[in-house]
Amino acid sequence: MRAGRGGGDAMNPVINIVIAGLGGQGVIKASDILSVAAFQSGQDVKKSEIHGMSQRGGSVTSDVRYGPQVLSPMVPPGEADFLVVLDPDQVAVNRGRLRAGGVLIAPDLVDAASLANRKSHNVALLGALSTHLALSEAAWRAALHACLPEKLRAVNEQAFAAGRRAAATPQTTP
Amino acid sequence: MSEMSEMERQLLSGNSAIALAALHAGVRLGTGYPGTPSTEILEAFAQLGGHAQWAPNEKVALEVGIGAAFTGARALVTMKHVGLNVAADPLFSVAHTGVTGALVVVSADDPGMASSQNEQDNRRYAVAAAVPMLEPSDSQEAYDFTLAAIEISERWKIPVLLRVTTRVCHTQAPVRPRPPGSPPPPPHFEHDLAGRNLIPSNARPAHRRLRQKLAELAEWSETTPLNHVLPGDPKLGIITSGVSFMHAREAVPGASFLKLGFTHPLPLKKIAAFAAGVERCLVLEENDPYLADAVRAAGVVVESKPEPFRFGELNVDRVRRILAGNLSPEPALPPGRPPELCDGCSHHVVFQALRDLDCIVAGDIGCYALGVLPPYKAMDSCVCMGSSIGIGLGLRHVLPPAEARRVVSVIGDSTFVHSGLTGLAEMIYNPPPTGHVVVILDNSTTAMTGHQEHPGTGRTLEHAPTGKVVYEDVARAMGIPDVRVCPLGKDSAVFQELLQEVLASERLVLIVARRPCVLVAKNIRAYDQCARAAEGVTP
Numbered sequence: 001m002r003a004g005r006g007g008g009d010a011m012n013p014v015i016n017i018v019i020a021g022l023g024g025q026g027v028i029k030a031s032d033i034l035s036v037a038a039f040q041s042g043q044d045v046k047k048s049e050i051h052g053m054s055q056r057g058g059s060v061t062s063d064v065r066y067g068p069q070v071l072s073p074m075v076p077p078g079e080a081d082f083l084v085v086l087d088p089d090q091v092a093v094n095r096g097r098l099r100a101g102g103v104l105i106a107p108d109l110v111d112a113a114s115l116a117n118r119k120s121h122n123v124a125l126l127g128a129l130s131t132h133l134a135l136s137e138a139a140w141r142a143a144l145h146a147c148l149p150e151k152l153r154a155v156n157e158q159a160f161a162a163g164r165r166a167a168a169t170p171q172t173t174p
Numbered sequence: 175m176s177e178m179s180e181m182e183r184q185l186l187s188g189n190s191a192i193a194l195a196a197l198h199a200g201v202r203l204g205t206g207y208p209g210t211p212s213t214e215i216l217e218a219f220a221q222l223g224g225h226a227q228w229a230p231n232e233k234v235a236l237e238v239g240i241g242a243a244f245t246g247a248r249a250l251v252t253m254k255h256v257g258l259n260v261a262a263d264p265l266f267s268v269a270h271t272g273v274t275g276a277l278v279v280v281s282a283d284d285p286g287m288a289s290s291q292n293e294q295d296n297r298r299y300a301v302a303a304a305v306p307m308l309e310p311s312d313s314q315e316a317y318d319f320t321l322a323a324i325e326i327s328e329r330w331k332i333p334v335l336l337r338v339t340t341r342v343c344h345t346q347a348p349v350r351p352r353p354p355g356s357p358p359p360p361p362h363f364e365h366d367l368a369g370r371n372l373i374p375s376n377a378r379p380a381h382r383r384l385r386q387k388l389a390e391l392a393e394w395s396e397t398t399p400l401n402h403v404l405p406g407d408p409k410l411g412i413i414t415s416g417v418s419f420m421h422a423r424e425a426v427p428g429a430s431f432l433k434l435g436f437t438h439p440l441p442l443k444k445i446a447a448f449a450a451g452v453e454r455c456l457v458l459e460e461n462d463p464y465l466a467d468a469v470r471a472a473g474v475v476v477e478s479k480p481e482p483f484r485f486g487e488l489n490v491d492r493v494r495r496i497l498a499g500n501l502s503p504e505p506a507l508p509p510g511r512p513p514e515l516c517d518g519c520s521h522h523v524v525f526q527a528l529r530d531l532d533c534i535v536a537g538d539i540g541c542y543a544l545g546v547l548p549p550y551k552a553m554d555s556c557v558c559m560g561s562s563i564g565i566g567l568g569l570r571h572v573l574p575p576a577e578a579r580r581v582v583s584v585i586g587d588s589t590f591v592h593s594g595l596t597g598l599a600e601m602i603y604n605p606p607p608t609g610h611v612v613v614i615l616d617n618s619t620t621a622m623t624g625h626q627e628h629p630g631t632g633r634t635l636e637h638a639p640t641g642k643v644v645y646e647d648v649a650r651a652m653g654i655p656d657v658r659v660c661p662l663g664k665d666s667a668v669f670q671e672l673l674q675e676v677l678a679s680e681r682l683v684l685i686v687a688r689r690p691c692v693l694v695a696k697n698i699r700a701y702d703q704c705a706r707a708a709e710g711v712t713p
Binding site for chain 1: 341
């Protein structure tokens with residue numbers, strides 16, 4: 001399941017991840033952390049998003065692709081292996097980006113109110129994502145360290161761990 | 175040790191890669207005007223320790239860059255695609271004078287218009303201005319091609335266009351820097367009266383020299399590894415450049431490719447030979463058929479993308495469609511939530527008044543362009559930087575008085591410094607019979623592009639105190655008879671009353687509506703505090 005179909009093949013398995021949300025929710029920060037974690041693991045990485053008008057509260061998506069060799073910076077439509085969504089309203093509109101059998105990390109997987117700082121919800125969902133990826137814990141820790149100021153590290157490491165636990169807990173499906 | 179670590183792989187955006195290359199090449203001066211997707215180049219260059227500064231607009235930036243390059247220094251000038259329209263005048267002429275050092279002009283195009291008012295393809299400028307052009311396709315090439323652009327500029331004494339696009343600028347990807355080359359000699363001045371004074375008697379031979387340089391560059395283009403063949407299946411050959419190469423290589427990894435990095439002058443012999451060696455030859459590019467037109471004009475038979483693919487960015491899916499001749503409707507993009515003015519933004523107050531007074535609003539480029547969206551729908555035009563003043567005056571001149579009296583020009587502070595001053599001169603020189611009202615929305619920053627400083631903030635690119643342009647003083651000095659400063663509160667009533675009064679006066683009025691952008695007010699206070707503290711300790 002790790003050998004993403006999208007940008008790669010058996011010789012060049014590329015993992016495709018789309019992170020979606022609204023301006024200010026930490027989409028870009030989450031994709032920064034993810035891409036640094038992949039980069040630290042020696043992978044080729046491309047991370048792409050559109051800046052500009054999106055800063056004014058509009059919807060934001062960021063594409064992260066990694067593997068032995070990544071070509072196009074954008075995850076092709078319907079080829080995301082993972083879709084991480086930070087805002088409930090953005091789930092339906094972005095669902096089409098997932099490939100058949102792709103994994104959705106939905107915002108309600110971790111209750112933001114249960115975190116020491118609600119703003120680390122993005123990192124909590126990355127924690128959940130991390131349980132599906134073959135990136136080492138050391139790489140994730142290094143990425144959190146590189147992408148966050150010191151005073152926010154502890155709270156985000158806790159959020160990351162909370163996300164990992166949430167992903168490990170079987171979800172009840174309605 | 176530090177040199178060793180510098181040679182390690184780094185994860186960089188294309189913009190940061192350009193900045194790093196500029197640093198490694200010993201670029202003396204980086205200047206430009208903020209504009210998505212180019213803005214971060216100079217910010218990154220400053221962070222790395224380079225000398226970077228914001229100019230009031232792209233034309234001035236390029237002129238400053240020309241001055242630097244006349245001394246033998248290496249200069250980098252950055253802008254978004256529409257910025258090159260503003261800087262086109264010096265660009266065309268500096269192609270004729272040539273440079274002594276290096277002059278690299280970065281044009282960051284925005285296919286798909288993620289954050290732009292038009293979708294122009296600036297590769298056309300390389301042809302029109304007669305300058306060489308490079309097109310990187312990822313961050314590594316953004317780094318390598320910036321170094322190559324400097325080498326080309328110095329070797330042929332010619333300005334070079336480095337044309338990048340949104341996906342190259344803003345995609346982060348690994349970059350392995352090169353060991354530093356030889357630094358340029360220290361700048362010094364040598365007279366070259368005939369070379370740099372473009373009076374007709376000098377400009378005529380200058381044009382011939384320029385065409386001679388381009389002829390040499392056309393030959394060089396045939397052999398440079400910047401243009402290279404990736405051999406593959408001879409059934410399909412793809413000629414491509416920029417990020418389109420990446421999409422195509424992913425869509426059809428087995429095809430033969432002619433990857434063009436140096437795209438003006440084009441290697442037409444190499445292109446013809448490549449096309450002759452494959453069964454089916456497709457030119458693949460975003461936006462205008464720049465390559466396809468040039469290749470066909472040279473008599474080479476190629477396929478190119480159907481017209482619907484001229485619009486917007488390419489991606490892997492669109493490349494597959496082009497190859498298959500599939501013109502069926504493309505899947506709609508997710509209907510993203512549109513941007514809106516931030517909570518607490520001072521523009522709310524102004525647009526509420528403009529809407530309630532039923533004004534005809536000539537708007538401009540900036541966050542306040544969001545005034546066109548609900549709930550205000552209170553902007554009637556947004557065309558180009560500074561256009562609000564001229565368009566407002568044009569409306570006033572020809573509309574019947576009852577309508578003319580409702581016309582207001584609305585312009586941001588950074589935009590006013592960029593291109594509003596000449597509009598004020600026009601207003602004083604050719605006043606409409608009903609007068610006119612210009613509102614400067616002064617939020618003390620270039621907000622839309624991510625809060626850059628400008629001459630009206632009195633702070634440098636790196637937020638240090640410097641000289642400051644004071645709009646109300648400038649307007650009075652230029653002869654605007656009625657200049658008002660209106661601090662904006664949360665309530666629109668005070669501003670609305672003022673606007674009503676000045677519209678009725680039928681005079682020439684400039685209102686500076688002032689309140690710092692809610693997103694940077696805290697930072698601005700911190701910069702000011704820093705400046706005061708520095709003053710306190712410096713005698």
